[in-house]
Amino acid sequence: MSTEPRTGRAPLWRDRSFGTYWIAQTLSAAGNAFAYLAVPLLVLEATGSVAQMGLLTAVAGVASVIAGVFGGVLVDRYDRRRLMIVTDLVRLVLFGLVPLVWLAGPQVWLLFVVLPICAAAGMLFQVAAVTAVRNLVDTDRITEANGRLQATFAVTAVLGPLLAGVVSARFGPEVAIAVNAASFALSAVGLRLIRLRSDRAVDAAPVARERPLAEFLAGARFLWRQPVLRALTVLLSVFIFLTYGFTDVLIYHVTHDLGGTEGTVGTVLGLAALGTVAGALLVAPLRRRRGFGPTWIGAHAICGFAVAGVGLATTVPSVTALTAVYLCCVSVGGICSMSLRQEITPDHLLGRVTSAFWSTHYALGPAGAAILTWAAGRYGVPAVALVAGVGCLLVAVGGLFTPIRRAGAEPASAPPGFGPAPAVGTTGG
Structure with missing residues (x-):
């Protein structure tokens, strides 16, 4: 993007801290793309059961x-960059164990130990990563920064599964998981090379510490009292219930x-x-031109049609095209939602609000994955995909009857009692 004449700022890609963070997380995302395919294949190869895949998910x-319940508390209390490095190292060690243990033969039980711990570490990392963007760029560049990050992640998601498929077919899925483990080392090194603005800022009015549950509830209260965020949380919780097991069902359908x-x-x-690349590149101009509400609602409506279509598709190319449409719209909706939270939440609450949102948002996901994959094995993918697609369409329709519909391109105000977002470059308080 060109330099903005009004402010004289350099293009975002020339920001050294953001650029380093961008590269490190891109390398990590490339490794994650390997695990995205390799873990379900490892379970399917060992058990032949889509239900087992869903149970692990x-x-x-x-x-x-x-x-997620306490992740935001940790992120708001402690050094965010250091927490991200620690979670990278934890995942490096645990994912690295899988290919080593697999040398003695398939050990599915190990995945039921490693994956939950890594998922918990990943949740903490993601909460911190959301706050890191806020501490790396100015507020009016958050959507652009998120779009650039997600677009690059999506490029790795294109190459990652392609390479993971080749590696898995030639050497086995466990080797692809080893690649994922190595990627966390690269991410940790990159994070060591940056400093967040909050690392340098001196908070003149430190926030009083409370019990962890009370601090988590402060984020939940902010989330609930802000009308648009409240509606997003409820509707996205339903959406995640319907789609959390989509990848497992897709893999089962194709194979x-x-x-x-x-x-x-x-x-x-x-x-x-x-599709994710396209969505990440389209989201910023779409939101500027159409506003938050129409962009978010439209994206989720199209998701519904795409999910239903995947189940009805009878050829690999048509499944691929429909999945691309689905991922494009998930990308648009997700970046819109994340950017809005970053823009309107005070920095000292951002970790807890993100944590409260994701904890609520994902609460129904595990049950949805288990039900979706069980139903796919019992009743077939077409019936399950049709029901899930109609449900996603109803989520979009629900948005028309909430404050989401009226939300424009500009961020909504913070709820009473929480104050405005602090100035850029401060930690708030």
Whole structure:
């Protein structure tokens, strides 16, 4: 993006701290793309059961929700960058154990130990990562920064599954998981090279510490009292229930119903991820021109049609195209929602508000994944995808009857009693 003449600021890509953070997280995302395909394949290879895949997804989801309850408290209390580095190192060690143990033969039980812990660490990392963007760029550049990050992540999501499919087919999914483990080391090194604005800022009025549960509830109260955020939380909780197991169902559909191989699955997920790239690049101009409400509602409506279409599709190319549309719209809706929270939440509450949002948002996800995958094995993918797609469409319709519909391009005000967001470069208080 070109320099803005009004402020004379350099383009975002020339910001050294943001650029370093961007590169480090891109490398980490590339590794995550390997695990995104390799873990379900590892379970399917060892058990042949889509229900087992869904159960593992559900268990990891529960761990994420539990970690989310107190993750925001930790992020707001302690050094955010240091927390991110620690969680990277934890995941490096645990994911690194999988290929080593697998040398003795399939050990599915290990995944039920490693994945929940890594999911909890990942939740803490993601909460901190959301606050890190706020501490890296000016407020009016948050949507642009999120878009650039997500677009780059999506590019790695294109190449990652493609390479993971090749590696899994040639060497086994456990080797692809080893690549994921190595990526966390690269992320940790990159984080060591940056400093967040909050690291340098001196808070003149430190926030009084309370019990962890009370601090978490402060974030939940802010979330609930802000009308747009409240509506988003409720509707997205339903959406995640309907789609949390979508990847597992998709992999099952491609391999079981359409006769695809591990390489086919990698190709489908890799090419479909181009939709995420498109969504990340489109979100900032869409929000500027159409406003938050129409962009968010439209994205989720299209998601519904795409999910239903995936189940009805009978060829691999059509499944790939529809999945790309789905991922594009998920990207648009997700970046819109995340950017709005970052813009209107005071910095000293941002970790707890993000934590409260994700804990609530993902609370129904594990149950949804277990039910979705069980139903796919019992009744078939077409019926399950049709029901999930109609549900997603109803989520979008629900947005028309909430403050989301009236939300424009500019952030809404903070709820009474919490004060405005602090000036850029401060930690708030």
